[in-house]
Amino acid sequence: MxxxxxxxxxxxxxxxxxxxxxxxxxxxxxxxxxxxxxxxxxxxxxxxxxxxxxxxxxxxxxxxxxxxxxxxxxxxxxxxxxxxADYPAGADATAPAPNFDPGRVRFEPLFDAMYGDCDRGEVEPKMRSIAWLPKHHGGGVSITTVNGVDKALAAVSADLDNLPEKYMRYLIPNSGTYNCRRVAGSTSRSVHAWGAAIDINSAASDYWRWSKDGWHNRIPVEIARVFERHGFIWGGRWWHYDTMHFEYRPELLP
Ligand SMILES: [Zn+2]
Known part of the structure; x- marks a missing residue:
């Protein structure tokens, strides 16, 4: 044998x-x-x-x-x-091929150089609060001003605020922006540690570590397309999916 x-x-x-x-x-x-x-x-x-x-x-x-x-x-x-991997901006939301994770790979020294190292207290002083979907009383979110991410997220918020009411339960309440941490189960930095990412409503979201039977998504793709127009990529396009997650990565977008 x-x-x-x-x-x-x-x-x-x-x-x-x-x-x-x-x-x-x-x-x-x-x-x-x-x-x-x-x-x-x-x-x-x-x-x-x-x-x-x-x-x-x-x-x-x-x-x-x-x-x-x-x-x-x-x-x-x-x-x-x-x-x-090529980020499929604007595409329909469909199950990615195994390990197709465009944007999930990050050269951390570059991001530390731009946004700062949160372990040294360099990230928070560069953040400011913006209104999150103010027409729908979404509160405030704190986001970095580096690279104009605050302005980009404000533009996202203004566009999302004009979507039909049925989308609001995915967006409000949001589930946070800044968090000085590593990715769960990994030594890699999360883009939340640089103050350049936002999680929308986790109650309506799916995450690969929460279930072991392949890709799931409940977030309407129209929401992702709004973010993509303003420089953010969506974790719902990853094989290792994180459908509440958006991060500022204009280098991967048209
Ligand atoms: Zn996230």
Whole structure:
């Protein structure tokens, strides 16, 4: 029976943990151009090897690895890994392919450089409160002013405020913005730790860690399209779905 165990080992090595992540996308240069344009207050330029910040720092585009497991890519992303999957802006809400998580991979030093390190108290001083769906008395939300995220979220709020009443139960109450924490079950930072994400009503939402039987979503896609028009991506488009979650990632949007 030895052949059976050998085969089982080979098969188990090719399922969810399959290595082979980390290669740059074919259109890396265009992706990097878009990245630089998306964060003009902080990013100056790029070449084949480095992303140059306006404060004189630079980050390597690649760590040279193309053999990462999916989880290694999430935990140890480089800049080119952030573009491993195309974000389907404006698309219908449908079940993504396994591990299709565009935007869930983040090169953390870049985000720390822009928004600050919350463990050092650098994020909160840059936040301000904006009205959340004021026509519907949605209260206030605190959000970073870095990269104009506050203005972008105010524009989202104004558009959402004009949607039909049936959408309001997904939006009010919201479930929070800033939280200095790691992603549950991970060492990675959540974009909530940079004050650049919002969770809408968790009571109407689904999260991959809450159920083990594949993608679920109850959030109307019209809500996601409003966010996407103003620079936010939606966690409902991920295989590892988080349907209440929106984060500011204009580099992944048209
Ligand atoms: Zn969230």
């Amino acid at each position: 030895r052949w059976f165990w050998a085969l089982a080992l080979v098969l188990s090595g090719t399922t969810a943990q399959a290595a082979g992540y980390g290669a740059p996308p074919a259109d890396l240069n265009a992706r990097l151009d878009k990245l630089v344009k998306s964060y003009p207050d902080f990013l100056d330029r790029h070449d084949d090897k480095y992303l140059y910040l306006k404060d004189g720092r630079k980050f390597a585009i690649s760590d040279g690895r193309t053999d990462k497991t999916f989880d290694e890519m999430i935990e140890h992303a480089d800049i080119d890994d952030m573009f491993f």
